[in-house]
Amino acid sequence: MEARRRDLRIPFPEDFENRLTGRRVQRLWRRAKYIMADLDGGETLVIHLGMSGRIAVYTKGNGRGLGAFHYETAGGEIGRGKHDHVVFDTDAPARIVFTDHRRFGLMTIVETAVLESHKLFKDLGAEPLSRQFDAEYLKGALRNKKTPIKSALLDQHVIAGMGNIYVCEALWRSRISPKRQAARVKAVQIDVLAPAIKQVLREAVRAGGSSLRDHRQTNGELGYFQKVFAAYDREGQPCMRRGCHGRIKRIVQSGRSTFYCPTCQVY
DNA sequence: AGGTCAACCTGAGCGC
DNA sequence: TGCGCTCAGGTTGACC
Numbered sequence: 001m002e003a004r005r006r007d008l009r010i011p012f013p014e015d016f017e018n019r020l021t022g023r024r025v026q027r028l029w030r031r032a033k034y035i036m037a038d039l040d041g042g043e044t045l046v047i048h049l050g051m052s053g054r055i056a057v058y059t060k061g062n063g064r065g066l067g068a069f070h071y072e073t074a075g076g077e078i079g080r081g082k083h084d085h086v087v088f089d090t091d092a093p094a095r096i097v098f099t100d101h102r103r104f105g106l107m108t109i110v111e112t113a114v115l116e117s118h119k120l121f122k123d124l125g126a127e128p129l130s131r132q133f134d135a136e137y138l139k140g141a142l143r144n145k146k147t148p149i150k151s152a153l154l155d156q157h158v159i160a161g162m163g164n165i166y167v168c169e170a171l172w173r174s175r176i177s178p179k180r181q182a183a184r185v186k187a188v189q190i191d192v193l194a195p196a197i198k199q200v201l202r203e204a205v206r207a208g209g210s211s212l213r214d215h216r217q218t219n220g221e222l223g224y225f226q227k228v229f230a231a232y233d234r235e236g237q238p239c240m241r242r243g244c245h246g247r248i249k250r251i252v253q254s255g256r257s258t259f260y261c262p263t264c265q266v267y
Numbered sequence: 268a269g270g271t272c273a274a275c276c277t278g279a280g281c282g283c
Numbered sequence: 284t285g286c287g288c289t290c291a292g293g294t295t296g297a298c299c
Contacts (some may be wrong), residue, residue, distance in 0.1 A: 275295090280287090280290085281288085283285105
């Protein structure tokens with residue numbers, strides 16, 4: 001592997017390449033917005049894509065079954081772009097490229113046994129798609145939170161893995177105003193919100209994510225969830241809820257865009 | 268202690 | 284064509 005640029009959010013240590021070269025990935029998994037690759041030898045490669053990061057898999061020669069685009073046909077030399085920061089060549093054979101023009105992403109190596117207590121992970125909230133996450137969990141997590149519900153759901157310590165798009169969509173589906181103070185969202189609304197969160201995420205994953213600008217799946221294909229946005233990025237357009245004649249409004253909360261329908265998101 | 272906001276960095280898109 | 288401005292899928296740390 002090769003680290004072509006080492007100053008991502010957490011600068012790479014001197015021995016970064018040495019610790020990764022020749023290692024075998026034993027398990028690939030996810031926690032919050034972090035991608036985890038457990039390696040033989042008891043270490044885990046932790047990856048975050050930030051806002052603009054991308055991982056693409058290019059098959060080489062007879063690479064099979066990866067659903068990836070071909071190394072030879074992708075045009076130009078793969079992994080030599082201005083923002084191609086880390087390049088892995090695997091036995092597959094395949095080339096895996098981490099690209100991030102904004103460098104908000106990160107890669108770091110953590111001892112697998114102490115992952116849970118690492119500062120990046122120790123205070124994370126529940127996984128929204130886990131059984132642990134339900135309305136009761138959410139009620140507890142929002143109790144005493146004075147921040148608006150929109151900001152609370154983006155807080156990774158409350159619930160791990162929700163981004164701006166999916167928070168907006170889940171609130172729209174639940175008819176909850178993004179401006180409502182988190183602790184003041186009624187219990188019956190949280191009973192609606194918790195399953196709506198799971199539903200939005202499941203649908204988005206199935207659609208391959210949301211390609212607003214440059215999001216790509218690892219095989220280079222676009223995500224399609226943006227085609228079914230009801231609120232996000234629809235400022236000024238009619239609300240899609242049956243019987244609602246409102247228009248989607250854009251406001252800024254905690255420095256982030258919120259899209260919602262002021263006519264029907266009233267709880 | 269909890270909440271808010273600027274900063275990190277680059278590129279795209281827009282109006283002029 | 285180019286300049287200047289605004290905005291972007293996220294997180295952190297400094298400050299109130």
